[in-house]
Amino acid sequence: MKLKVQASMAIAATMLAAAGAFAPQVVEIAGKAPAQMAAEPETVAIAPGSFDLRLPGEFLKNDYPVDAPLQATKVQRGFAIMKYQVSAADYARCVADGACEAPEASAITAGDDMPATGVSYRDATAYAAWLTERTGAVWRLPTDTEWAFAAGERYADDALLLDSNGSNPAERWLARYRSETGKSEPDPEPKTRGHFGTNAKSVADIAGNVWEWTTTCYTRTRLADGAAKAESLDNCGVRVVGGKHRGYMSYFIRDGKSGGCAAGMAPDNLGIRLVREPDSLLARFRKLLPAKVA
Amino acid sequence: MLTRREALLGTAAGTAGAVLLAAMAATPALAQVPAADIKSLPRQKVNLVAPPFVHEHEQVATGGPKVVEFQLTVKEQPVVIDREGTTMRAMTYNGSIPAPMMIVHEGDYVELTLVNPETNEMPHNIDFHAATGALGGGALTHVNPGEQVVLRFKATRTGTFVYHCAPEGMIPWHVVSGMSGTIMVLPRDGLKDGNGKQLTYDKLFYIGENDFYVPRDENGKYKSYETLGESYEETLNVMRGLIPTHVVFNGKVGALTGDNALKAKVGDKVLIVHSQANRDTRPHLIGGHGDHVWEQGKFSNAPAKDLETWFIRGGSAGAAFYTFLQPGVYAYVNHNLIEAAELGATAHIMVEGEWNDDLMAQVSAPGPIRAI
Ligand SMILES: [Cu+2]
Numbered sequence: 001m002k003l004k005v006q007a008s009m010a011i012a013a014t015m016l017a018a019a020g021a022f023a024p025q026v027v028e029i030a031g032k033a034p035a036q037m038a039a040e041p042e043t044v045a046i047a048p049g050s051f052d053l054r055l056p057g058e059f060l061k062n063d064y065p066v067d068a069p070l071q072a073t074k075v076q077r078g079f080a081i082m083k084y085q086v087s088a089a090d091y092a093r094c095v096a097d098g099a100c101e102a103p104e105a106s107a108i109t110a111g112d113d114m115p116a117t118g119v120s121y122r123d124a125t126a127y128a129a130w131l132t133e134r135t136g137a138v139w140r141l142p143t144d145t146e147w148a149f150a151a152g153e154r155y156a157d158d159a160l161l162l163d164s165n166g167s168n169p170a171e172r173w174l175a176r177y178r179s180e181t182g183k184s185e186p187d188p189e190p191k192t193r194g195h196f197g198t199n200a201k202s203v204a205d206i207a208g209n210v211w212e213w214t215t216t217c218y219t220r221t222r223l224a225d226g227a228a229k230a231e232s233l234d235n236c237g238v239r240v241v242g243g244k245h246r247g248y249m250s251y252f253i254r255d256g257k258s259g260g261c262a263a264g265m266a267p268d269n270l271g272i273r274l275v276r277e278p279d280s281l282l283a284r285f286r287k288l289l290p291a292k293v294a
Numbered sequence: 295m296l297t298r299r300e301a302l303l304g305t306a307a308g309t310a311g312a313v314l315l316a317a318m319a320a321t322p323a324l325a326q327v328p329a330a331d332i333k334s335l336p337r338q339k340v341n342l343v344a345p346p347f348v349h350e351h352e353q354v355a356t357g358g359p360k361v362v363e364f365q366l367t368v369k370e371q372p373v374v375i376d377r378e379g380t381t382m383r384a385m386t387y388n389g390s391i392p393a394p395m396m397i398v399h400e401g402d403y404v405e406l407t408l409v410n411p412e413t414n415e416m417p418h419n420i421d422f423h424a425a426t427g428a429l430g431g432g433a434l435t436h437v438n439p440g441e442q443v444v445l446r447f448k449a450t451r452t453g454t455f456v457y458h459c460a461p462e463g464m465i466p467w468h469v470v471s472g473m474s475g476t477i478m479v480l481p482r483d484g485l486k487d488g489n490g491k492q493l494t495y496d497k498l499f500y501i502g503e504n505d506f507y508v509p510r511d512e513n514g515k516y517k518s519y520e521t522l523g524e525s526y527e528e529t530l531n532v533m534r535g536l537i538p539t540h541v542v543f544n545g546k547v548g549a550l551t552g553d554n555a556l557k558a559k560v561g562d563k564v565l566i567v568h569s570q571a572n573r574d575t576r577p578h579l580i581g582g583h584g585d586h587v588w589e590q591g592k593f594s595n596a597p598a599k600d601l602e603t604w605f606i607r608g609g610s611a612g613a614a615f616y617t618f619l620q621p622g623v624y625a626y627v628n629h630n631l632i633e634a635a636e637l638g639a640t641a642h643i644m645v646e647g648e649w650n651d652d653l654m655a656q657v658s659a660p661g662p663i664r665a666i
Pocket of ligand 1 (some may be wrong): 416421459461
């Protein structure tokens with residue numbers, strides 16, 4: 001309720017600002033608001049570089065599933081990514097503003113130091129849009145490549161490295177099951193911020209027990225001889241989630257366990273970590289203005 | 295049917311042997327063996343094994359009837375029933391949910407010592423669906439904390455049977471808090487396919503399915519309690535709604551998946567015994583079948599063949615015999631799939647071996663749609 005009042009005050013302030021009058025008063029109102037405004041989340045600067053990326057999606061060769069190609073990948077431009085996952089409290093502010101839907105009831109955790117979980121891809125993008133509006137900086141979900149690069153040494157290559165010819169499909173199913181079982185976190189309860197420590201790039205809690213949405217679509221690719229792509233098909237109804245092992249989730253799934261298949265291991269929780277776009281000239285100019293009340 | 299040796303044992307007693315033999319021939323299950331003769335039977339002490347495994351046993355009995363001794367100790371303890379750490383105040387026999395499986399042969403005597411340690415809060419007892427009289431033994435086995443009791447009953451009917459706690463006034467609460475198990479009474483000559491052909495299993499998987507009813511707090515979070523007594527009333531309220539919060543195999547969501555997945559090989563003959571003391575269920579092996587299924591679990595009836603899904607009535611245990619034909623990761627589920635996927639009733643079986651292309655092949659892998 002309190003938040004709603006403040007939101008309408010903010011709107012009033014905007015109108016006043018537009019009218020060009022009572023400027024000091026505007027500043028005063030805006031000055032009271034920041035406690036409820038989304039503070040600029042702490043980010044980590046990921047320096048440009050290159051790494052070997054196991055491509056996401058499924059790959060077929062001679063009609064048999066094979067490991068995805070390992071691709072030397074250059075990250076030309078550095079980027080800023082949230083040091084911590086979006087907190088339950090920050091997500092709740094978006095809900096209070098009416099811009100986000102409440103997370104799945106069974107996943108509601110409270111507090112600044114708990115990650116938001118029980119959120120779908122839709123929820124994650126809604127949150128990014130809200131935060132963008134709130135802070136004036138542009139926030140978005142990372143791509144799978146950005147996520148994997150930021151995860152650094154915690155990024156798990158999901159190749160199975162079987163040397164069979166693929167004529168026994170069960171070998172891959174069993175190997176995948178063993179591999180994911182081995183990587184699964186024994187305790188799926190979300191933990192307080194920092195519980196899983198930081199990686200070498202100072203990103204906290206990445207590849208803990210909360211998987212993070214990326215913008216990358218599921219794709220199935222047929223490889224020609226060599227590693228050339230013969231043909232491929234995207235399904236953007238399913239997005240890649242980054243975590244202990246790469247997952248693929250329908251965009252509306254909020255509980256990874258429900259979205260899992262009958263005979264596999266599912267992500268424990270689904271959460272959000274956003275990338276901040278470098279400020280545009282306009283945004284930098286806006287920041288000089290006294291009130292970011294819009 | 296009685297074996298020749300059983301009949302001989304009857305005459306050896308020398309008490310009105312001819313009459314006894316005649317009576318046995320007419321209604322073998324009702325034949326009375328004098329207590330003195332039971333005392334002279336060989337005794338075997340069995341150490342029970344926690345599910346999904348079972349104690350070592352013969353499928354075809356090599357000797358005559360025995361007195362088989364088991365011990366169950368009641369353990370009241372908090373038990374974690376899902377991956378989120380929801381903790382239920384459980385009541386168990388020997389600390390496992392389900393309680394361990396006992397295996398004997400028809401004509402054997404089951405001699406159970408039931409121990410209720412002083413540290414417990416509640417009185418307990420045991421009702422064997424395989425036993426005859428006294429509420430399945432329930433009326434003769436009431437033990438308060440600090441007491442123990444010994445019950446003997448004759449295994450007169452073959453099959454898989456539930457046993458469970460049944461204290462007056464609190465039966466369903468004890469049962470849905472974990473106090474149920476299974477006894478399997480094998481025919482002395484083992485399992486048959488209905489046409490007289492022997493069925494010998496390489497492995498036995500013992501699946502106990504439980505429905506749990508855990509109260510939630512005002513925020514929707516599962517509650518935990520300090521004592522059984524404190525948990526009683528609110529748990530009963532959830533129970534009365536008849537909608538379980540958890541439906542699980544072997545006491546916990548994920549008890550038989552991941553590191554705990556069951557294991558087999560192509561060619562393995564597996565007997566899956568599925569026990570549910572309280573509520574109907576419908577086991578299904580995804581990608582496999584029930585070659586020979588005793589849905590009601592009673593081996594005097596010929597098994598049904600080639601079932602896709604079988605029905606286990608609440609308060610009974612059934613058995614399905616299957617030979618694995620393909621490798622892979624199988625899901626064994628309660629085919630109310632909501633209960634399987636959302637409430638927990640899923641087990642995984644990892645089966646190693648050679649793929650059989652004749653049974654199944656992916657003729658063309660998924661790819662763009664071609665003109666038809
Ligand atoms: Cu009891």
